[in-house]
Amino acid sequence: MSTPRKDDVSGVDTTGHEWDGIEELNNPLPRWWLWTFLACIVWSIGYWVVMPAWPLVADHTRGMLGYSQRAVVADSLAKAKASQSGYAKRLAALPAGENPADPDLQSFALGGGRSAYAVNCSQCHGSGAAGAKGYPNLNDDDWLWGGKLADIEQTLRVGIRSTHPDTRLNDMPAFGRDGLLTLPQIADVADYVLSLSHSGAVSPQAARGQTLFAENCTACHGETGRGNRELGAPNLADGLWLYGGDRASVIASISESRRGVMPTWEGRLDDVTIRQLAIYVHSLGGGE
Amino acid sequence: MADPLPAAPLAASEIGAEVARSDAEPVNAKGRRSLYAKRQKIYPKRAKGLFRRIKWIAMAGLLAIYYLAPWLRWDRGPLLPDQAILIDFPGRRFYFFFIELWPEEVYYITGLLILAALGLFLVTSLAGRVWCGYACPQTVWTDMFVTVERWLEGDRNQRMKLDQGPWTANKLGRKLVKHMLWLVIAVATGGAWVFYFADAPTLARDLASFDAPTAAYLFIGLFTATTYLLGGIAREQVCTYMCPWPRIQAALQDEDSLIVSYHPARGEPRGAHKKGESWENRGHCVDCNQCVAVCPMGIDIRDGQQLECISCALCIDACNDVMDKVGLPRSLIGYDSLAGVMAGKAEAKPKLRPIRPRTVLYAGLMVLVGVVMLYALFTRADLGLAVERDRNPLFVALSDGSIRNGYTVHVQNKHHDERTFVLSVEGLPGARLAVVDAENDLAAEMTVTADQMESFRIFVTVPRGGVHDEATDITFRLRGAGGEMVQYDSVFRAPDHGGRR
Numbered sequence: 001m002s003t004p005r006k007d008d009v010s011g012v013d014t015t016g017h018e019w020d021g022i023e024e025l026n027n028p029l030p031r032w033w034l035w036t037f038l039a040c041i042v043w044s045i046g047y048w049v050v051m052p053a054w055p056l057v058a059d060h061t062r063g064m065l066g067y068s069q070r071a072v073v074a075d076s077l078a079k080a081k082a083s084q085s086g087y088a089k090r091l092a093a094l095p096a097g098e099n100p101a102d103p104d105l106q107s108f109a110l111g112g113g114r115s116a117y118a119v120n121c122s123q124c125h126g127s128g129a130a131g132a133k134g135y136p137n138l139n140d141d142d143w144l145w146g147g148k149l150a151d152i153e154q155t156l157r158v159g160i161r162s163t164h165p166d167t168r169l170n171d172m173p174a175f176g177r178d179g180l181l182t183l184p185q186i187a188d189v190a191d192y193v194l195s196l197s198h199s200g201a202v203s204p205q206a207a208r209g210q211t212l213f214a215e216n217c218t219a220c221h222g223e224t225g226r227g228n229r230e231l232g233a234p235n236l237a238d239g240l241w242l243y244g245g246d247r248a249s250v251i252a253s254i255s256e257s258r259r260g261v262m263p264t265w266e267g268r269l270d271d272v273t274i275r276q277l278a279i280y281v282h283s284l285g286g287g288e
Numbered sequence: 289m290a291d292p293l294p295a296a297p298l299a300a301s302e303i304g305a306e307v308a309r310s311d312a313e314p315v316n317a318k319g320r321r322s323l324y325a326k327r328q329k330i331y332p333k334r335a336k337g338l339f340r341r342i343k344w345i346a347m348a349g350l351l352a353i354y355y356l357a358p359w360l361r362w363d364r365g366p367l368l369p370d371q372a373i374l375i376d377f378p379g380r381r382f383y384f385f386f387i388e389l390w391p392e393e394v395y396y397i398t399g400l401l402i403l404a405a406l407g408l409f410l411v412t413s414l415a416g417r418v419w420c421g422y423a424c425p426q427t428v429w430t431d432m433f434v435t436v437e438r439w440l441e442g443d444r445n446q447r448m449k450l451d452q453g454p455w456t457a458n459k460l461g462r463k464l465v466k467h468m469l470w471l472v473i474a475v476a477t478g479g480a481w482v483f484y485f486a487d488a489p490t491l492a493r494d495l496a497s498f499d500a501p502t503a504a505y506l507f508i509g510l511f512t513a514t515t516y517l518l519g520g521i522a523r524e525q526v527c528t529y530m531c532p533w534p535r536i537q538a539a540l541q542d543e544d545s546l547i548v549s550y551h552p553a554r555g556e557p558r559g560a561h562k563k564g565e566s567w568e569n570r571g572h573c574v575d576c577n578q579c580v581a582v583c584p585m586g587i588d589i590r591d592g593q594q595l596e597c598i599s600c601a602l603c604i605d606a607c608n609d610v611m612d613k614v615g616l617p618r619s620l621i622g623y624d625s626l627a628g629v630m631a632g633k634a635e636a637k638p639k640l641r642p643i644r645p646r647t648v649l650y651a652g653l654m655v656l657v658g659v660v661m662l663y664a665l666f667t668r669a670d671l672g673l674a675v676e677r678d679r680n681p682l683f684v685a686l687s688d689g690s691i692r693n694g695y696t697v698h699v700q701n702k703h704h705d706e707r708t709f710v711l712s713v714e715g716l717p718g719a720r721l722a723v724v725d726a727e728n729d730l731a732a733e734m735t736v737t738a739d740q741m742e743s744f745r746i747f748v749t750v751p752r753g754g755v756h757d758e759a760t761d762i763t764f765r766l767r768g769a770g771g772e773m774v775q776y777d778s779v780f781r782a783p784d785h786g787g788r789r
Contacts, residue, residue, distance in 0.1 A: 028324055028325035030525065031324045031325060031326045032525075033529075034324055126680070126681075128678070128681045130680065130681035130684070137681070139681055139694075140685060140692075141686050235687065238687035238688070239685065239688075239689045240685060285694060285724075286684075
């Protein structure tokens, strides 16, 4: 600090602030600047009166205009909903199992389906619909109950082993737990089942298992093990396994049976959303 | 040039009848300063001469560019706007004659800004604040507003007298008409601005019939207000208080830059001069204050370089006029370098050095940036490809053992007509590529409408055993009918056993 003095060059008083010999001049402020500053103060007081401003203990001052960002958001959401109603009606009027021909309607269905999927389905099937052990991958072409648009929509509506009266239901016996087959027999069947999707020579165990398979399994899974979508019986001859394709997992599946569950979405989601979801899932790459 | 104010400290006869004398005083003179400074109104006197003429021409040219440019037409085919200069925000395009910029190409604007900055540096190091004095919108519009003011209220002294005088019907009428005209100019200024952002003839029609978008009226209102305020009311305060350029200029000028300067060696000691008196033992400055009277910034150039000085050179015109009348050589105030001013009366005047390291550097950088920009502009592809790989799931195993990857392909067609492209993938033997279009049909072709970017979902499928690594580098190639081609590198993911079982 130095004491305020008159600067020789400019003839202006200094403020007395000094850094390394550089002093600050105390030039006058334009008077309009002062007025602008005062006008801002007046403006802010007016703002407090008309706009929401001060926090209170449980609330806040509302302001005379009654402006609320929350109300603005609610309003724009309602407007967006209203603007979609035309698309929603057209989508609902579409015959089941038919993809919209209009690209705009299609993208409306895909967009709505994508967000409904993220909220309702991703918990089990994964955010990328890749599934997990026990929860089918929706991207591939392996479907328990059919991969046509109408099949997917039906599965969404009634669920699997759900509370819906028309629920999809596949009932595989627990061959081990219920004593229908002995453990060595089950192991032989497992070897045979695994051989269906593997090329190469059939082992003697698998050959034994083939007989047992023909006796116990073909009713649902078919002669060649390719499954039956009417019954929700999985294709055992492809390389895809919902509960694991290693020997132990297959033995466990035969012994204990797997009873996967999917809820019914009828009543929980509206018809348009269910249709959007079906179109979205169908579009993921496995749709038939 | 006659100054009718008789209250000058010296009678006209004392300094020669042909030279009028003004009592104009610089507003920033010592002893005029206080804590809050009320603005000292400046009444710039009309100047005549070379630089005033240059300023008129510059003003006419710049205003013509500003007002007429949006009305120029440029044919781009039936699908695109035919306005030569158009900033199309809804369409996300910038059109400038034959150039059309997409949003991701704003680096061209960066390049232009760099060029503009370097140009400003170069001009300033050569000839001082040429921009401030002749081309800055603040200067041009203030000049226009002052001209209107002078037209209605008379020159400096009449204006001062009018302001000091009582409010008469005449005064009220003149002031009212002046502000009306200012507002008309301001509305025209704001009005011209919006034409750069929409089709000018359509918008003009809509504006007239009050069918234009609210935003157009809003911006016209905003620019009307700022033009009126900055050009009519604030004037020189914008330069002294708001603009950073006066602070930067000192770093860009050196002792060889041509600047508007008073030559104290020739002018001092100044003093009134009677006709017929000897010029021996005195300076050439007759202290008539005309240089102060014409100054739109209200300063005295004889005080030397000041941040307020915008280098408009009107003081040169005023002083030359006086020098002609008293029969002395011109350029007591003139464009000179600081080195020239310092040399004073020395016989060997330092030579002008327009070519100096800093000017060479600025010019060289300008050429470099300009060449790089032109090269980039003329070699840029009118076809763009970007590929986003699906990250969730990384890959999908299909029931026949094949592996499928999903990609989103963005294709930019910068042509002015629709084009169809064929996408192929290389680096993966046996891979099948399919485009999923809106109806979920599979196709190999992609059709993109004129001047648009469109996105496509594609699947690449490799049959069982066709891929052996967790990640395989692949290249997408997009070919147009005319042989144009772009490519994009990506990766194909597979399970670590390579799909073999």
